[in-house]
Amino acid sequence: MNKLVDMQEALASARSLEELQTFVEGLRDVYSIDNLVYHSVNASGGQYAALTYSNEWVERYIDKGYERIDPVVQGCYKRFTPIDWKALDWSAKPSRDFLGESASAGLGNQGFSIPIRGPSGQFALFSVNQKDNDDRWAKFTEERVSDLILIAHYMNEKALEIEGGPNQGPVRALSPREKDALTLLALGNNRAGVAEALNISENTLRVYIESARFKMGASNTVHAVATALTHGLIVV
Amino acid sequence: MNKLVDMQEALASARSLEELQTFVEGLRDVYSIDNLVYHSVNASGGQYAALTYSNEWVERYIDKGYERIDPVVQGCYKRFTPIDWKALDWSAKPSRDFLGESASAGLGNQGFSIPIRGPSGQFALFSVNQKDNDDRWAKFTEERVSDLILIAHYMNEKALEIEGGPNQGPVRALSPREKDALTLLALGNNRAGVAEALNISENTLRVYIESARFKMGASNTVHAVATALTHGLIVV
DNA sequence: TTCCCCTTCACCAGAAATGGTGAGGTACGG
DNA sequence: CCGTACCTCACCATTTCTGGTGAAGGGGAA
Incomplete structure (x- = not known):
């Protein structure tokens, strides 16, 4: 009955990046969320993501280099606390254009992101995206954000542990x-x-x-x- | 009845470093923990701590530069996941000496620490210290660690928000x-x-x-x- | 012992960065 | 309307950095 504990157990057994992807999908279903994204960038620029967006949107995002204008990414990198997307700055024109595009790609209007940091400058974002009205979304946020913060951190730890995950990319040590x-x-x-x-x-x-x-x-x-x-x- | 929620609310109202100290003391009492430490170091080397150790021990620690040999600090800096102190490497002689000293200063034999990272290389440790036998400690850990991870992160966010806290040193934004x-x-x-x-x-x-x-x-x-x-x- | 890495130093020509100053335009908030 | 901040460009003398090569002693690993 305790979703959080179930999810932690599901994560504990994960041994590969594929399993993280499966986990994210399961998490989405268990918490009845439209979309979930875990995205990690390590210090070497290596990236890894487990997400539930459509392939088209992901490809478009990467192709167009949207990470450079996405207010979620830009805003969270400087932050340390989970933030509702509404609180971000969407005033710049590229941001508004990006918002429009994401909406046509099927993304919901609501969302929040949890910035996570690991050793050696690793940075990850755990984002929840939902199509909902403000009231229901506020209620959802209030109820779920604690669980999701914990899960986000567990997931990041797991991702860093996994071979070939965001934690690889050894650079020869300096003298x-x-x-x-x-x-x-x-x-x-x-x-x-x-x-x-x-x-x-x-x-x-x-x-x-x-x-x-x-x-x-x-x-x-x-x-x-x-x-x-x-x-x-x-x-x- | 929900300790976690109470504690989060207590934190939400904190506006000064003194209140963080009070919060740590309250947290210690609510969770019946012997000692709690929150210690943050930012990229500029600025430090801040809120803790329940005796002043004598804190002074001695700083004076002797024990952070350089304390296996908790040394071990956690490279880690990203909460760790029980038993799992750290206490084999080096300075480490064992340090352990002996800490015990005479009244510290408990059990403990775990949660490493936390913020923007710009900020690093904080949230540690719990307890005098207890292994069984009871294992039970305590199992029951409380989730709450404490959340609280640790909330507390770090709060500390970073507070004026004069570990997050100081604003730099003018770039165009x-x-x-x-x-x-x-x-x-x-x-x-x-x-x-x-x-x-x-x-x-x-x-x-x-x-x-x-x-x-x-x-x-x-x-x-x-x-x-x-x-x-x-x-x-x- | 041999090999590799670390530390230390030198020379030199050509490429690149710097510092300082001046000046045009746009855009936004008071 | 005015000030401030941003974006754009130019000139020029001087300092600084880069690339390439060669070499020697010390230390640790195989």
Whole structure:
């Protein structure tokens, strides 16, 4: 009778990404939700999603790069608390256009999203989408949001555990000196300053930057620092 | 009768860090827990804690820099899921010494911690500490862990909302073009490439980079991109 | 021992980034 | 209507970074 416990048990046995997809579909049915989305982006840019939207919409979304204008994605990345879609900023024209498109793709008018963060900059969104009026939606939210927050976090943990899931994408570790160099660069020092701080010649410093760049496949210093940062290889 | 709901309501009204401290004490009493700790560290190194340990222990902990050897802190930073302290690695000598000291300071033998992550690299630990035998502790954990996970996340959200809390350090928002520019730079493009991608002259591009730098107080492009990244102003 | 990685240093020419200043236009809120 | 913020472009001297190559000693793993 306890949906939450049932769902947790269903999740506990999941061992593959396919099972997560099945889980999401089951969750949708058990809670009588129109659509559910779990979407994770790890620091390396690797993505994984388990969702109940139509393939057409998903393809269109990816194809058009809608994640760059979707107020849900943009709004949640800076947030830490679950948020109702109504509270987001839909005033910009691209946002309104996107809203119209999503509606024609069959998405409901109501929704909320739970931002979730993991180690090394992993970020995931767990979203609920529903076609409903404001009153019923408010009631639904009040009743279900606690359960869904818990499930969202459990699901994220599961997704991170699973081989090949959003948690993969190992980047070769940086040597201590390489970390020092990139960290000081990220802090705003130029090469001369970093070399001085590290008490090495600028030539030596360059070797570190370049070997770090090489390891991460970065095309220049800015890229290397950005990559190290998003991969959690350095902390500023 | 529903403790979880009561606690959520108690949290909802909190407006200051002092109230969080009071909340933690109330939570301890309501759930009959020996000790509770909420401890947050933001990306800038700013710290905040609300806890029920004795002042002596807290001072000693800070003074001796125990966060560097405490297996709870060290173990949780790499994790994303709640963990029982028994499952941590206590084999190193400093860890065992630390354990002995904590026991003489009145801490219980059982505990678990919930790692929580927020935007911009914020990291918090919500820990429960109890003096109990294994059986009763297992039962307690099973019954309460769900509630406490939720409360931990609510509490972190609250702490981040509160003025002067772990979330301080607002940075002026970037304009869309500034974000585009920094994002493309973070992705490894050089200025020529970014200008081309954005369909603007390199001169114009420079204005964006410089105004972004100015807004964030960054001393060069690398610094600007790193700052934007760590503050969640751009997403790569 | 051999091999690989880390740390350290040097030289150099050419490519790229920087800093500062000036100036046109649009858009929005007070 | 005015101020402020945003978007766009230009010029130029100077500093800084990049790419490529070569080399030596230390440490750990196979």
